[in-house]
Amino acid sequence: MQQSSQFTADVEPSIPGLSRYAELATDLRARILRGQWEPGQALTAEAELARAYGVALGTIRQAIALLVDQGLLERRHGKGTFVKAGLGGASMLRFFRFRHADSSQAPTSRILNRKRIPADAATSQALTIPENAPVLALERLRSIAGQPCLLETIMLPLPLFEPLASSDPAAWGDLLYPEYQRRCGVVVHQAEDQLSFDTLGASNARRLGLTKGHPCVRVRRRAYDLTGRCVELRITLGDAFDFEYTAHVR
Amino acid sequence: MQQSSQFTADVEPSIPGLSRYAELATDLRARILRGQWEPGQALTAEAELARAYGVALGTIRQAIALLVDQGLLERRHGKGTFVKAGLGGASMLRFFRFRHADSSQAPTSRILNRKRIPADAATSQALTIPENAPVLALERLRSIAGQPCLLETIMLPLPLFEPLASSDPAAWGDLLYPEYQRRCGVVVHQAEDQLSFDTLGASNARRLGLTKGHPCVRVRRRAYDLTGRCVELRITLGDAFDFEYTAHVR
DNA sequence: CAGTGGTCTAGACCACCGC
DNA sequence: CGGTGGTCTAGACCACTGG
Numbered sequence: 001m002q003q004s005s006q007f008t009a010d011v012e013p014s015i016p017g018l019s020r021y022a023e024l025a026t027d028l029r030a031r032i033l034r035g036q037w038e039p040g041q042a043l044t045a046e047a048e049l050a051r052a053y054g055v056a057l058g059t060i061r062q063a064i065a066l067l068v069d070q071g072l073l074e075r076r077h078g079k080g081t082f083v084k085a086g087l088g089g090a091s092m093l094r095f096f097r098f099r100h101a102d103s104s105q106a107p108t109s110r111i112l113n114r115k116r117i118p119a120d121a122a123t124s125q126a127l128t129i130p131e132n133a134p135v136l137a138l139e140r141l142r143s144i145a146g147q148p149c150l151l152e153t154i155m156l157p158l159p160l161f162e163p164l165a166s167s168d169p170a171a172w173g174d175l176l177y178p179e180y181q182r183r184c185g186v187v188v189h190q191a192e193d194q195l196s197f198d199t200l201g202a203s204n205a206r207r208l209g210l211t212k213g214h215p216c217v218r219v220r221r222r223a224y225d226l227t228g229r230c231v232e233l234r235i236t237l238g239d240a241f242d243f244e245y246t247a248h249v250r
Numbered sequence: 251m252q253q254s255s256q257f258t259a260d261v262e263p264s265i266p267g268l269s270r271y272a273e274l275a276t277d278l279r280a281r282i283l284r285g286q287w288e289p290g291q292a293l294t295a296e297a298e299l300a301r302a303y304g305v306a307l308g309t310i311r312q313a314i315a316l317l318v319d320q321g322l323l324e325r326r327h328g329k330g331t332f333v334k335a336g337l338g339g340a341s342m343l344r345f346f347r348f349r350h351a352d353s354s355q356a357p358t359s360r361i362l363n364r365k366r367i368p369a370d371a372a373t374s375q376a377l378t379i380p381e382n383a384p385v386l387a388l389e390r391l392r393s394i395a396g397q398p399c400l401l402e403t404i405m406l407p408l409p410l411f412e413p414l415a416s417s418d419p420a421a422w423g424d425l426l427y428p429e430y431q432r433r434c435g436v437v438v439h440q441a442e443d444q445l446s447f448d449t450l451g452a453s454n455a456r457r458l459g460l461t462k463g464h465p466c467v468r469v470r471r472r473a474y475d476l477t478g479r480c481v482e483l484r485i486t487l488g489d490a491f492d493f494e495y496t497a498h499v500r
Numbered sequence: 501c502a503g504t505g506g507t508c509t510a511g512a513c514c515a516c517c518g519c
Numbered sequence: 520c521g522g523t524g525g526t527c528t529a530g531a532c533c534a535c536t537g538g
Contacts, residue, residue, distance in 0.1 A: 021507075062507080079516085196495075246443065247497075248442055249341050327535050
């Protein structure tokens, strides 16, 4: 009898030169990106997947292990295997230690500016969109205990982020990534931060409560969704004397 | 018949609450630290180990996998499983991009200063030795294409590094970690870098060919051997405007 | 060619979770 | 309790390495 469950994989043709578990991982990844399982949701059980694909348990487990250390899946003993939820959004703080911060105080954030503009060269390249394509530009000030500490310029491709162009910024939370997900269905899954040093111009210095020419750290972040598409370009400026970062070398 | 190969493990008592492969990993780790296999040398083959320990192949493979992603072992298909050799030593460059450097030019290094001193508080704490215990203090200038770029202050515990206190620094190579290994038997296996920002004092600025008060990055490195003991404290200073670092967030 | 790690199977039983 | 992932076995065969 022909089984016709929507979850049964159309067994893909064996790809020569690729191990069985690598094929399975590729197929699972495709199904996840296709949205068959939402972020935060549990995958079909290993045993069931093994049956569906017609492989041994160990093989499907190897495939899952691959996606786990690619950061796409997460195992929870006794509960299931879950599609990873997006980044929280507080990750910019890890580069800075703020002297005046009493323990792990949550930063507040305020949108200073929001406008639609055509993408400049750097933005279009980072977001892989045509030059002059429309983007939403945000300027945002983050503070801890009332002290301004980080100034951010954020570029978001339109029309993907259209909901953010029309809704009231005052209604947004202090973290942006959850808003991306809630309002635009965009899940930020990983990011790449490029750090360098610079000095502040007059207007940026004023907004951070510092003097013109003050040394600052510049974090250029590109954030990516599950499919690997770059969905955000963000430039963050902060006082260089607040900067501290630990890296492990192996 | 009793087998008496020197490699046969005295089968350790099963540790309750710990999986078999975790036990095996612990035992293998101990044997490696004990020096049963030197860094760079191949481990006994998986099949042989499985026989010796009286477990299935898959179990010993899981144990080895643990040590591999702890960075202690390295597998090479068709050749064997090897104890990881130490760090090369050029790793400080990864924080800096030097504009004048023609591609990946190797840096040269010169010892400016070498003396025995009693450990100050910070040094003794980092190296976990008593305060005022003897250390070897090195000052070292690294250059690319004749341009001074990094100034380092290095603290090494004595008597472990005694060979470096007596030999001629001119005979040392441009990388220190290989010298640690060759002359003192110390293998640097991993390190932790703590980055922060500062401005140069007059004397340091002079040695780097910069002006007093110039912005600089300060990298405080603690280097560890295979056993996890801290064997080096190093403070590196470099021009902040040459600094660039990329971090991945997941 | 012999020796190594890499893949895969078809089972068994254990440990954790939540109802 | 049933369902999940975690551990372990005892094999088979494949793929890479080097003499």
